[in-house]
Amino acid sequence: MSTFTFSTTEKNKPLLICKDFAYTIDKTTNDKSYWKCEHVRKFKYDNHNHPGNPVSTEIRIFEGKIRHRALNSSEATQNVIDYCLTNLSDHAAARLPDFYSFVCQLFVLSVSNSIIVSQ
Template sequence: MTTIPSNGTTKNKPRLNHDGYSYIMDRSTSEKNYWQCIKYYSDRCHSRLHTCISTNAIVKPPSEHTCKVNGITLELRVFNEHVADRAFNTQEIPDTIIINCYKDISDPSIVRLPARDNIKRRIRMLRHNNQVVKDPNDPNFPSVPIQLTKTARKDQFLRCDTGPGDDRILIFASDEQVDVLQDTDEFLVDGTFKVVPDIFYQLYIIHGVFRDHAIPLIYALLRRKTKETYQHFIREILNIAPRWSPRAVMLDFEQASFGAFQAAFPNASLSGCYFH
């Protein structure tokens, strides 16, 4: 299901943009929002779509539009959708967002866009209104902002924060990921270094082999790569998922992580791999 953000208001009614068309809120129930084409009255367009209140996912796609939208108008609406999406869902600077969104529209449409400074101002406003959180620059930040501890469905995602300190660990997993972690016994483990905030050393990921597919189950931000750090990390996971009992673990040849898993799960089969 596609998830779409709200895009402000029109005549004091919530508005959203999707696939180049705009919709305004018609009515709501306890589970759904009902939207109608913004040209319902002016062009008698009866296209409608439904979204889930808790997730903003489209649960009933829009019916066919009868209103007329020329190519440039459509491209401009899509451009605005893409700008809003990247403002909400990336940490790109405004100039990068604009460059990436320019790629999808024609020169005649670019001429019709607002001034670049106005687009950047809109991006900053969108982020301010959505309370996008900047990366902390101090590892001793007091706590993870509440909006980053939940999934899009408002379920718990942050499972562990060991608190300020030189060996701080953050562990993230959804309810479903924790369940799968405890219901499977074959795992692939690895760290990556290019996508982490400067105050952490690596993003450490545990994948589980579930129904013949490797799926990510645990994400952890670690400040060190010592055996003690990995042992602490494993203990915290066992607090989250006490039934976690690996039968086989494939990981790289890093001695610290290998030793930590061997000590925690002496009966598990550990294997090293350069590419996994």
């Protein structure tokens, strides 16, 4: 049985994760949403010709949680990151960028969010 997880991309677009493959919305109609593999333009085949990567998928979910929590709470940066790190595997944690890059991303999110709210 496959599980579906919804997250967001760096540009805050919907991201669907299923069986360690990531999909973005291709187009939507009134009653349907069409999803495409995020690697659709990198390869010239109709089906998946690349393996799913569970570690990359876990990192994408982690980054989505950080973005969501940073935008929807007023917690300190360290608390946001600590909360999101709780269930991260060792393999995924080893591939994460350094702490400073997360601080910079959260700062940009908070500044852009405050500009949007104040307008």
